[in-house]
Amino acid sequence: MKDPADGGSLPIVLVTEKEYRKGEAVFRAAQGVRCEAAPEDEAGLAAAVAARGARAVIVGVAPYRGPLYEALAADGSGLIARFGVGHDGIDKALARARGIAVTNTPGALDASVAEHAIWLMGALARRVADLHRKVIDGGFAGAGGVEVCGRTLGVLGFGAIGRRVASIATRGFGMRVIACDQLPPERMAGPLAGAGGGEYTTDVRAMFGAADFVSVHLPSIPETRRFLGAERLAWLRPEAMLINTARGALMDETALFDALAADRLAGAALDVFETEPYVPADPARDLRTLPNVVLTPHVGSNTAEANRRMAVAALGNAQRFLAGDLSRLDRVDAAPRPA
Numbered sequence: 658m659k660d661p662a663d664g665g666s667l668p669i670v671l672v673t674e675k676e677y678r679k680g681e682a683v684f685r686a687a688q689g690v691r692c693e694a695a696p697e698d699e700a701g702l703a704a705a706v707a708a709r710g711a712r713a714v715i716v717g718v719a720p721y722r723g724p725l726y727e728a729l730a731a732d733g734s735g736l737i738a739r740f741g742v743g744h745d746g747i748d749k750a751l752a753r754a755r756g757i758a759v760t761n762t763p764g765a766l767d768a769s770v771a772e773h774a775i776w777l778m779g780a781l782a783r784r785v786a787d788l789h790r791k792v793i794d795g796g797f798a799g800a801g802g803v804e805v806c807g808r809t810l811g812v813l814g815f816g817a818i819g820r821r822v823a824s825i826a827t828r829g830f831g832m833r834v835i836a837c838d839q840l841p842p843e844r845m846a847g848p849l850a851g852a853g854g855g856e857y858t859t860d861v862r863a864m865f866g867a868a869d870f871v872s873v874h875l876p877s878i879p880e881t882r883r884f885l886g887a888e889r890l891a892w893l894r895p896e897a898m899l900i901n902t903a904r905g906a907l908m909d910e911t912a913l914f915d916a917l918a919a920d921r922l923a924g925a926a927l928d929v930f931e932t933e934p935y936v937p938a939d940p941a942r943d944l945r946t947l948p949n950v951v952l953t954p955h956v957g958s959n960t961a962e963a964n965r966r967m968a969v970a971a972l973g974n975a976q977r978f979l980a981g982d983l984s985r986l987d988r989v990d991a992a993p994r995p996a
Contacts, residue, residue, distance in 0.1 A: 670975045671695035671705055672715040676740040679959070680968025687972055690979060703728040706735075713738065713975040718933070718955070720746040730755035736978040738971045739989075741958060742766055743904060745877040749990045758978060759990035762970035764817060766958035771821035773957040774872045774902045775829075777926035778805065781870070781898045786951045803869075806831040811868030813837050813861065814903065815845060819874035820852045827853030837864040865892035870900065877904035887912040890922065898924040902957040905930040914942035917949055926951035 670692045672684055677694035684692035690713075695705040697717065703724035706714065712729065713736040721737070726748070729735025737747055739761040752759045780786055783802035791798070810826045812819045815838040826832040834855030838845065845857045858864050865871065871893065875881050885899075886909040893899065899922065901908055910931060916922040927944070933955055937943040944950050958967070970987065977985050 667691040668713070668979045669693060669709045669711040670713045670715060670972070670979075671702065671709065671711045672740075673697040673702065673717050673719070676715055676717045676968075676971075679964040680740070680972075683965060683968035683972060687976070690972075690976055692972070699723070699725050707731065712736065713978055715740050715971045715975060716747075717741065718743065718746055722748055723751070726751050726755045726757055729757050734758075736760065736975060736986075738974045738978075740967050740971045743877060744989050745904065745906070752990050757990075758983065758986060758988055760971070760974040760978075760987045761989050762967045762974075763987055765966035765970050766963040767817045767821055769960040769963035770818050770902050770957040771825060773928060773953070774818075774822050774874075774900050775825050777900045777902065777928065777951055777953070778810075778870050778872065778898070780951045781900070781924040781926050781949075784949075787948045790948075805870070807833070808869040809833045809835060809867055811835050811837060811864045811871040812874065813864070813871055814874035814876070815840075815848060815857070816874060816876075818902075819872070820848055822872050822874070823849075823852040823855060827855060835864045835867060837861055861889065862892045865889065865897075866894065868893070868897055870898050873899070873901040873903050873907060875903055875907055877906045882906050883909045885909060885913070887915070890916045893922055895921055896923050898922070898926070900926045902928045905933065910944060911938050911942050914939075914944055914947070917944075917947050918942075924949040924951075926953075928953045928957045929955050 668690050670690045672692050672694055674694050674697055677684055696702050697719050699721050706728040712732055715738045717740055735757045737757060737759050742761050742763060744759060744761050747759050749759055782805050784800050788799060810832045812823050812834060815836040823834045823836060827834050836849055836855060836857045839859055842857050849855055849857050875884060884907050890912055913925055917925055974986050
């Protein structure tokens with residue numbers, strides 16, 4: 658179904674409002690489709706799908722659990738294209754059951770997120786956030802920081818972003834890197850060499866015990882939910898600092914608060930949270946009240962360059978889907994392999 662206002666000439670691709678604004682130039686110049694901004698909330702987006710007869714939507718990080726799938730499946734098939742890489746907000750099993758393809762934009766945000774992780778590490782090392790607050794409040798007494806050169810960075814999750822972080826740390830700052838993942842060492846020799854060298858282990862505890870900084874780059878899956886809980890946080894040395902630019906569900910924020918408040922961990926920098934916008938799980942354990950914490954509002958991928966790449970990639974998936982070219986989609990909805 659096409660709206661008479663556009664003459665029925667072009668298929669509609671609905672793009673959630675925030676994502677549309679981030680990639681507006683790309684979406685306005687789209688060839689062969691008409692891109693329109695749409696509500697982010699599921700009820701509003703589902704209603705827009707029905708009203709506009711859309712078969713493809715481009716979405717951000719908001720969760721979609723039911724009505725959107727029913728609306729897209731009304732014409733027999735549909736596409737949910739993630740403007741980004743993480744896709745835990747999309748129910749892939751429900752999408753498969755409704756004949757809906759799910760895609761993401763691999764590689765589009767690697768550089769931006771890796772750089773943000775490095776900036777957060779630097780902010781912790783030199784106490785930037787706390788010093789900034791003190792100057793704003795009229796003070797000028799500075800607390801000493803630490804150099805990162807020669808220190809050990811643990812990279813937890815050695816995918817594309819983790820490898821970029823390792824490369825910047827080794828080649829740019831002269832850090833020692835210990836990469837940690839679940840794949841056997843022989844499969845990681847090449848990626849480790851490409852990132853500038855270092856060590857590789859599958860032993861999280863050993864890596865945590867050796868690291869001055871840990872940068873987290875794990876995927877958000879059921880097996881990694883609250884992976885960084887009280888037990889594993891206790892493996893870190895009291896002078897260590899933790900950076901998470903991956904997913905908020907990986908972190909037990911209450912346990913993190915306790916470790917920071919008790920000086921069992923020197924600092925933490927978070928760009929992602931279990932609830933976004935951030936709401937403390939326990940009001941008495943609000944990370945915003947701690948001086949050794951740096952918090953940013955899930956902006957790791959929000960650069961002009963990454964936004965353009967994500968817009969181009971997400972739009973490309975929508976265009977190929979609507980043209981029937983399913984073989985070249987960046988799909989993430991494959992059924993999980995049996996154990």
